[in-house]
Every structure is written in structure tokens, then in C-alpha cells.
Amino acid sequence: MAIERKQIDLTPLKNANVPIFFIVGGPGSGKGTQCERIVNKYGLSHLSSGDLLRAEVQSGSARGAQLVKIMEAGELVPLEVVLDLIKEAMVNEVKKGSKGFLIDGYPREVKQGDQFESEIQPATLVLFFDVSEDTLVKRCLKRAETSGRCDDNIETIKKRLATFNNATAPVTDHYEKKHKLVRIAAEGTIDEIFSHVTPHLDRVFGSNQKVAASA
Numbered sequence: 230m231a232i233e234r235k236q237i238d239l240t241p242l243k244n245a246n247v248p249i250f251f252i253v254g255g256p257g258s259g260k261g262t263q264c265e266r267i268v269n270k271y272g273l274s275h276l277s278s279g280d281l282l283r284a285e286v287q288s289g290s291a292r293g294a295q296l297v298k299i300m301e302a303g304e305l306v307p308l309e310v311v312l313d314l315i316k317e318a319m320v321n322e323v324k325k326g327s328k329g330f331l332i333d334g335y336p337r338e339v340k341q342g343d344q345f346e347s348e349i350q351p352a353t354l355v356l357f358f359d360v361s362e363d364t365l366v367k368r369c370l371k372r373a374e375t376s377g378r379c380d381d382n383i384e385t386i387k388k389r390l391a392t393f394n395n396a397t398a399p400v401t402d403h404y405e406k407k408h409k410l411v412r413i414a415a416e417g418t419i420d421e422i423f424s425h426v427t428p429h430l431d432r433v434f435g436s437n438q439k440v441a442a443s444a
């Protein structure tokens with residue numbers, strides 16, 4: 230069963246023309262943690278495709294009901310539907326005065342990125358949180374103690390790592406060739422990593438955002 234695509238008026242988004250950052254990295258690389266810091270400092274909107282899908286299901290809409298069927302059948306949600314959800318969320322956020330977007334955990338594949346950029350707007354930068362596999366596993370296992378996330382167990386973590394290496398690694402190559410990739414060394418403390426992130430955002434937004442730099 231195909232889910233109908235929605236016609237979404239992107240005019241508000243085009244007029245606002247705010248920067249868009251793709252946030253990529255393995256499971257446990259700290260994407261969510263760093264996005265929260267970025268949101269606090271720069272007032273950007275943080276969108277995660279997984280959260281948007283879960284919210285659509287919760288909303289009780291007809292489309293949400295169709296999504297449940299697809300997910301229960303173990304099939305992949307069509308890329309177009311994910312894109313429609315992202316578009317709707319972006320238009321809503323920009324109407325509220327968003328200064329830009331962090332698209333967390335997306336694109337998972339080169340094709341997803343290309344489709345996003347052709348239908349919506351090219352990404353300004355792609356932030357890649359670069360962490361060794363050892364660290365990814367350790368952080369996911371630690372997160373398991375409190376997250377209640379069913380995918381934070383050693384078997385699933387290994388599978389997610391394999392998927393990441395196969396499908397997502399080409400994404401970083403793709404944006405490296407386009408000179409949009411920012412590789413963040415992300416092994417250190419949360420503060421250390423954030424200090425590697427801010428210069429790249431300051432480059433886009435201007436350094437007047439800096440809190441401590443003028444000292």
C-alpha cells in the first residue's frame with residue numbers, strides 16, 4: 230500500500246533561507262548530546278527523523294496508521310514519507326522564527342541526502358562525529374543502563390555499526406568531495422567536542438554568538 234505524498238508549500242522555508250546542517254556519526258557518537266548543546270547556544274531547530282516518525286504514529290493520523298502497518302511488516306518507511314515529515318516540521322519551525330536546522334541522523338544513505346537537497350535546499354555543512362568503534366560500543370552500553378532503548382544491547386549495537394559502516398560511510402565521502410564535510414574528532418569529553426563544533430557554526434553565523442571569545 231502506497232502512502233500518498235503531501236503537497237507541502239515550502240515558500241516560508243525558501244524565503245527564510247536559513248542554514249541546514251546534516252548531523253552524522255555512528256550510534257553513540259554523541260549526535261544527540263551535541264545537538265542539544267548547539268540548540269542551546271545557537272537557537273537552531275533539532276529534527277530527528279526517528280522522532281518525527283514516532284510522533285506521527287502517536288498523533289493518530291491516517292498516515293500514522295499506515296506507517297504502523299509498514300513498520301509492523303518490517304518494511305522500510307518510504308523515503309518520500311520521511312521527507313514529507315521533515316518538510317512539514319521545517320515549515321512549522323521556520324514560521325516560529327527558526328534560525329536554522331540540525332537534521333540529526335540523516336542522511337543514512339547518499340540517496341537520502343541527494344533527495345533532501347534537491348527537494349528542499351542544499352545542506353550548508355555536514356557535521357560528522359568521528360569516533361572509534363570501541364568508543365561507540367562503550368557509550369551505547371553505558372546509555373543502555375538508563376535509556377531503556379531496546380537497540381542499546383551488544384547484539385543490536387554490532388548490527389547497527391555494520392549498517393553504519395556500509396551505508397553511512399559513503400555519505401561522508403560524498404560530502405567530503407563537495408567540500409561540505411566537517412570531521413569532528415569526538416572521542417573527548419562533551420565540552421571538548423563542543424569546542425571543536427563551535428568554530429564551524431561561528432563561521433556560518435558570525436562570531437558575535439561567541440560567549441567567552443572576547444575576553
Ligand SMILES: Nc1ncnc2c1ncn2[C@H]1C[C@H](O)[C@@H](COP(=O)(O)OP(=O)(O)O)O1
Nearest residue numbers: 256257258259260261262368372417418419
Ligand atoms: N563525549 C562523550 N563522552 C562520554 N559519553 C558521551 C559523550 N557524548 C555522549 N555521551 C554519552 C551520552 C549517551 O549515553 C551516549 C550516546 O550519546 P548520544 O548523544 O545519545 O549519541 P547518538 O545520538 O549519536 O546515538 O554516550
Ligand SMILES: [Mg+2]
Nearest residue numbers: 260261262334
Ligand atoms: Mg541520537
